[in-house]
Amino acid sequence: MQQIKNIRLLIAASSILGISLLHYLTPLHLPMLHDVFQRLYYLPIILSGLWFGLRGGLTASLVVSIMYVPHILFQWGIHPSLELEKYLEILLYNVVGGVTGLLSQREETRREELERTAKGLEESYRKLHEQADLLIKTEEQLRRSERLSALGELSATLAHEIRNPLGSIKGTTEILKDSFAPGEKKYEFLEILLKEADRLNRVVENFLGLASPVRVEQNRCDIMLELRELVAFTTAEALSMEVKVRLEPAEIPPIKGDTEKLRQVFLNLLMNALQATGTGGEVVISAVGPLHTSENQPVIELSFADNGQGIDQEMLERIFQPFFTTKKGGTGLGLAITQKIVESHGGTIRVTSTKGKGTTFTVILPA
Template sequence: MNKKYWLVIIVVLILTITYFHYHTPTSIWQFHLILMQLYFIPILLAAFQFGIKGGVISALAITVFYLPHVFLQWGGLVETNLLRFLQVLLFNVIGYLTGLKAEGERKETEKYRKLAEKLKELNEQQKQQSELLLEMERKLRMADRLAIIGELTASLAHEVRNPLASIRGSIQILKEQAPENLKASEFFTILEHETQRINTVVDNYLNFARRPAQSKSTINLYEVLDILIKMIESKARKQNVSIQTAFEENLPLFDSDPNALKQVLMNLLLNGLQAMPEGGRLIVQARQDNGQLIISIIDRGKGMTEEQLEKIFQPFYTTKKEGTGLGLSIVKRIADENNWQIKAESKLNEGSRFDLIIPLPSA
């Protein structure tokens, strides 16, 4: 109950008891004894609600109201009114002691409340530290696994480099021997370009232990997306997946690592195809917004739960039976190295959306 209500109740009780004192004949002394004892009720209430001040002030107020009644209606003689004077003294003593006790209990209660809050805070901190330790332990285990996979990848990269060099050489020979109209075909350009990109990726794996130096050049996003979409069109047709594009006009050129961009986008495109093994629609969008290029890859596959969505960028986590769990983790690592952002949204049985956000330099 609000303190103001308690104050009103206490005042009303004091005034009511005092009223009956003054309007009850002194001949009915038994009622006056009862009324005197009733004064303890507002004193105790004031002491419990307002502490020492409440108890003492209410007792003094009763003293001020009651003493005129003693002098005017009972004669004021000490011999005949000793009990009443002692009662007035008792009012003040009880008011003070009860208020003191109430304040002590209130302080003790507040002390235990603060202690409980402190314990709760410490418990929360301990919980956070436990979660942090578990996360650090998980990362250490993951680091061990990454170290092993790094060694295996380095060995594999060494083995891939030789046949890759043979493939590149064969492409050059075929191009030299091909008719002039076939030499101009964009497919030779794509083959040369992509084998070079694979070679660069192999080099990056061999230098996995250190962050590779980035090779930046001016990128035309339309050309990059056009090449990548052509590369997956055959696979998309086999899966009965239609590819739809929606590119905003006049997207600006920007400087970045073209191999990193292609690797990220190719992984996202293949991820979209893999999400629709029974066919569907793959949507590729590109737009500019608030000084950023936003490239969106949207599939109409099975989608993911919120729990799955939280883990998709973790190494070795996969929702596919034949997946390695490295594709999206590599995407996230490359994006972080280039100060890009990757955002993912997904709804179960509706599909997924991945946004690659590339900040543009301010003019």
């Protein structure tokens, strides 16, 4: 910007100097040329007014006047009538310089005001966009809360109506099983019945866990210690699946949270990653932080990444909905409960996936 200003200043000064030299070096017996040179002075005056405002226009007209007056006195002084005309021309130079500069300055001021208004509108639009996003998120949370509230009322009744007969079925089955020897057909059928009863009981427990409020104890939680113990705990499972689990080392400060419930979150995400990864695949667990959000809040990010087949975009949008599952025999409550526990800690969980390359779950917790 300064370079452009310097170039314009050089053009205006050179123009004034060049026109003045033409005046002084042109013989007086060529008055038509002097008239032309006299009018040429308006060009640098108008340009200076347009480029530099009122001060620039007046400065250029004053410089022109100073450069032109000696020419009038010493060369045209022998013609008094022409001399008066030249002085009137000098007056017109200053009028034109002042008017042009004033108009240009007003236009520049208006342009700056419009730019400030545009920036203000842009900032207002950005804030409105953020508020709209916040309202959408809040509305979604309210809808989820309403659904969970209705689910809680339903679950209280279902728990009683299902668990009591389920307990009777399980007890009766165990008594009947003692009447048969292992290997008999009926013994095998009763074993299946017990397994299915246990599975149904787990579904009811998960259902109750999703519907009921999560009580979070604020204790000191060493994230990296929990992740190391979790990897050690699942080593045998990973070996049986021929999947490599790698925990990337990191210096993460302890956070406040419910250790047991966070361990449940980490275990669920790791087991999902193991099941999604094929033979010879790898699951990578990483942690970074503390980072800072757009609201300047410190957070810790934990990632569970697998290199499995990935998830379709359509399914990805429903991945945290209750009873939605992509696993055979799954209840579809694990990720919904995981999300609820994370949110009860004031955090968020998100998922990204590329078909054929893998899936990454990222847990963000306040540091």
